[in-house]
Amino acid sequence: xxxxxxxxxxxxxxRKIGGTLMEMKNxxxxxxxxxxxxxISFDIxxxxxxxxxxxxxxxxxSMLNVISGFYIPQQxxxxxxxxxxxxxxxxxxxxxxxxxxFQNIALFDGMSVLDNVMTGRLNHMTTGLFAQGLxxxxxxxxxxxxxxxxxxxxxxxxxxxxxxxxxxxLPYGLKKRVExxxxxxxxxxxxxxxxxxxxxxxxxxEDMSRFILDVNDEFxxxxxxxxxxxxVVMDLSDRVVVMDYGKKIGDGTxxxxxxxxxVIDAYLGVSHD
Amino acid sequence: MFYREAGDYKTSYQDDGQTFxxxxxxxxxxxxxxxxxxxxxxxxxxxxxxAIFLPFLIYSIAAIGLNILVGYCGQxxxxxxxxxxxxxxxxxxxxxxxxxxxxxxxxxxxxINIFFSVILAGLVTAVVGVLFGLPSLRIKGFYLAVATLxxxxxxxxxxxxxxxxxxxxASGQINAPEREIFGVAITGPSTEAWATYLFCxxxxxxxxxxxxxxxxGASGRKWMxxxxxxxxxxxxxxxxxxxxxxxxxxxxxxxxxxxALFFAVYxxxxxxGEAFGIQKSFIVLFMVIIxxxxxxxxxxxxxxxxxxxxxxxxxxxxxxxxxxxGFSSAMSWVFLVAxxxxxxxxxxxxxxxxxxxxxxxxxxxxxxxAAFMAYALTIGGxxxxxxxxxxxxxxxxxxxxxxxxxxxxxGLAQLWRVAKEKLxxxxxxx
Numbered sequence: 153x154x155x156x157x158x159x160x161x162x163x164x165x166x167r168k169i170g171g172t173l174m175e176m177k178n179x180x181x182x183x184x185x186x187x188x189x190x191x192i193s194f195d196i197x198x199x200x201x202x203x204x205x206x207x208x209x210x211x212x213x214s215m216l217n218v219i220s221g222f223y224i225p226q227q228x229x230x231x232x233x234x235x236x237x238x239x240x241x242x243x244x245x246x247x248x249x250x251x252x253x254f255q256n257i258a259l260f261d262g263m264s265v266l267d268n269v270m271t272g273r274l275n276h277m278t279t280g281l282f283a284q285g286l287x288x289x290x291x292x293x294x295x296x297x298x299x300x301x302x303x304x305x306x307x308x309x310x311x312x313x314x315x316x317x318x319x320x321x322l323p324y325g326l327k328k329r330v331e332x333x334x335x336x337x338x339x340x341x342x343x344x345x346x347x348x349x350x351x352x353x354x355x356x357x358e359d360m361s362r363f364i365l366d367v368n369d370e371f372x373x374x375x376x377x378x379x380x381x382x383x384v385v386m387d388l389s390d391r392v393v394v395m396d397y398g399k400k401i402g403d404g405t406x407x408x409x410x411x412x413x414x415v416i417d418a419y420l421g422v423s424h425d
Numbered sequence: 426m427f428y429r430e431a432g433d434y435k436t437s438y439q440d441d442g443q444t445f446x447x448x449x450x451x452x453x454x455x456x457x458x459x460x461x462x463x464x465x466x467x468x469x470x471x472x473x474x475x476a477i478f479l480p481f482l483i484y485s486i487a488a489i490g491l492n493i494l495v496g497y498c499g500q501x502x503x504x505x506x507x508x509x510x511x512x513x514x515x516x517x518x519x520x521x522x523x524x525x526x527x528x529x530x531x532x533x534x535x536x537i538n539i540f541f542s543v544i545l546a547g548l549v550t551a552v553v554g555v556l557f558g559l560p561s562l563r564i565k566g567f568y569l570a571v572a573t574l575x576x577x578x579x580x581x582x583x584x585x586x587x588x589x590x591x592x593x594x595a596s597g598q599i600n601a602p603e604r605e606i607f608g609v610a611i612t613g614p615s616t617e618a619w620a621t622y623l624f625c626x627x628x629x630x631x632x633x634x635x636x637x638x639x640x641x642g643a644s645g646r647k648w649m650x651x652x653x654x655x656x657x658x659x660x661x662x663x664x665x666x667x668x669x670x671x672x673x674x675x676x677x678x679x680x681x682x683x684x685a686l687f688f689a690v691y692x693x694x695x696x697x698g699e700a701f702g703i704q705k706s707f708i709v710l711f712m713v714i715i716x717x718x719x720x721x722x723x724x725x726x727x728x729x730x731x732x733x734x735x736x737x738x739x740x741x742x743x744x745x746x747x748x749x750x751g752f753s754s755a756m757s758w759v760f761l762v763a764x765x766x767x768x769x770x771x772x773x774x775x776x777x778x779x780x781x782x783x784x785x786x787x788x789x790x791x792x793x794x795a796a797f798m799a800y801a802l803t804i805g806g807x808x809x810x811x812x813x814x815x816x817x818x819x820x821x822x823x824x825x826x827x828x829x830x831x832x833x834x835x836g837l838a839q840l841w842r843v844a845k846e847k848l849x850x851x852x853x854x855x
Contacts, residue, residue: 220660222656222660241659241664242659242660243659243660243661243662243663243664243665246659246660246661246662247662251660251661252660254657258654258656258657258660259653259654259657260649260650260652260653260654260657260658261653261654262649262652262653262719263646263649263650263653267646267649270646271646271647271650271658271661271663272661274643274646274647274650274661274662274663275661275662277642277643279642279643281639281644281671281675284638284639284642284643284644285635285638285639286635286638287638287642291638291642291643292439292442294643295438295442295642295643296437296438296439296442299438299442300438303438334661335661338661338662
């Protein structure tokens with residue numbers, strides 16, 4: 153595990169970033185003949201905000217799905233918290249402390265906001281069926297303790313007023329926030345955000361950016377996010393991976409990436425002559 | 426005004442998470458319990474118990490069970506009848522002394538107390554339910570419904586053919602022998618109305634409370650997460666295998682208890698194809714749909730509705746106190762015409778507005794039905810032929826299922842919720 157002890161660094165705004173939390177090594181993923189990801193390696197360090205960007209179809213969401221266990225790469229290794237991760241089902245990945253949100257919201261429509269956030273606590277609730285049926289005692293104590301944790305997240309994301317509302321009734325921007333709340337309620341060590349600001353107006357984007365920074369700041373959560381809004385990405389993230397056609401074409405601080413010729417070519421197009 | 430939450434402040438999460446957070450609801454619930462436990466047993470006779478209370482309580486348990494599976498966990502099942510049969514036969518074996526043949530020698534347990542027989546029957550059914558729930562890990566929706574349908578037919582076939590299950594009786598039937606609790610007969614021919622009623626009531630109440638506790642806590646959220654979006658459920662750490670199978674287990678446990686009570690306490694003698702055929706699966710499913718998917722109260726409401734409907738129709742339409750007078754039959758024509766007119770109005774309105782709800786004549790239909798019911802009950806029955814009434818019952822149940830699926834998929838429970846919302850302000854507009 154020598155290669156996992158890569159040292160941390162200090163960001164431009166003075167935050168200390170720790171050692172490597174997750175490392176992707178030579179990941180290759182294909183669907184039949186289509187190669188979604190080709191031989192990509194990158195790492196995510198403890199406490200940083202890591203962005204994955206790239207044009208449409210670059211394989212960013214596939215990458216997130218590999219991390220969260222939905223896709224199993226044909227080649228490559230996923231290292232997490234200093235150990236090679238064996239093949240896992242998504243729920244096992246979740247139990248390792250990785251939470252995520254989805255590009256198109258995946259909330260539980262039949263449940264209230266509070267219940268949705270409480271589902272994020274399920275991994276921390278261990279009472280058996282029998283005790284739950286009795287309720288009084290262990291199950292109730294556990295419910296109350298986890299409710300307190302969930303309420304903290306609800307306060308943090310300022311959704312107190314809607315906690316009893318069924319999520320199906322909420323507007324888009326709030327749904328995104330509830331989804332973030334559900335992911336945070338799990339107290340993840342790594343939070344994956346798939347386009348957290350897609351389809352939002354400027355104000356909503358500002359709110360969401362503030363929440364992401366606050367989460368990172370207050371809980372020290374490591375965040376990996378996919379986002380298309382370059383302004384947001386460059387402002388928020390500490391380091392950026394750039395993908396194009398399933399390959400990694402750039403990796404570094406926002407400034408480095410911004411001046412990378414390959415990246416500029418991928419985004420602006422290049423004349424083939 | 427009649428239903429208020431004003432001034433009812435919660436100061437702990439414990440208070441906020443209780444089953445009836447609003448005082449009014451809570452007192453009404455205590456009142457219902459009081460009536461059910463302390464008053465009804467003194468008022469009922471054999472007719473009321475056998476026609477209404479026993480089937481209502483037993484079907485409620487089955488409906489709660491199916492609701493956990495279909496309403497909370499989103500897994501469709503048409504195997505209810507088969508699982509009830511498992512409960513009935515398991516209960517029969519336990520209450521008559523379970524026997525095992527090993528190497529040609531018969532070993533038999535002593536007969537088990539009826540209460541524990543019923544609970545054990547539930548546990549056996551839970552195991553069987555889990556076995557037949559295994560396909561749910563791979564298939565969903567209609568395909569799962571067909572797979573559970575296979576369970577239904579297989580189990581009925583099994584209990585027809587497997588003579589061990591009915592203690593090798595010549596008729597192939599099972600008959601509940603007399604069994605007592607605290608010296609009071611619960612099963613068998615010489616039971617008293619209040620005893621069987623109280624026995625079923627206690628079990629139904631326990632079942633409902635446990636179901637409520639399960640569904641408001643972590644298990645319920647797991648089930649609902651699987652129902653609403655299984656991929657997202659998995660990503661937050663719900664093991665779909667465990668969640669689905671636990672829903673099948675709990676659901677089958679309830680249905681098994683219902684089957685055991687249906688056989689031992691209610692019918693007393695059972696022939697499996699007749700008592701636990703496919704129609705039983707559908708009746709319980711209809712109860713869940715009409716009552717309200719994902720609601721414990723809805724399970725009771727749906728069971729009450731489908732148990733009361735035939736009784737009510739019989740009272741209204743078939744029975745008649747004396748010879749049908751010319752006036753009464755004329756009145757029935759008047760109501761029929763009013764009802765037909767209301768239906769025509771509704772159809773015209775739907776076509777005109779291209780909407781099921783806007784400005785339709787639903788109110789008129791309800792009004793004409795209500796008027797007819799009131800009239801029929803006051804004169805003590807219309808005296809129609811019983812076969813017409815029986816067919817009419819099928820028509821009404823079918824129509825109601827269609828109406829509920831279109832207009833109110835969450836069933837009677839949702840109507841009740843809406844009514845409560847309205848009552849909060851009524852009679853003031855704001």
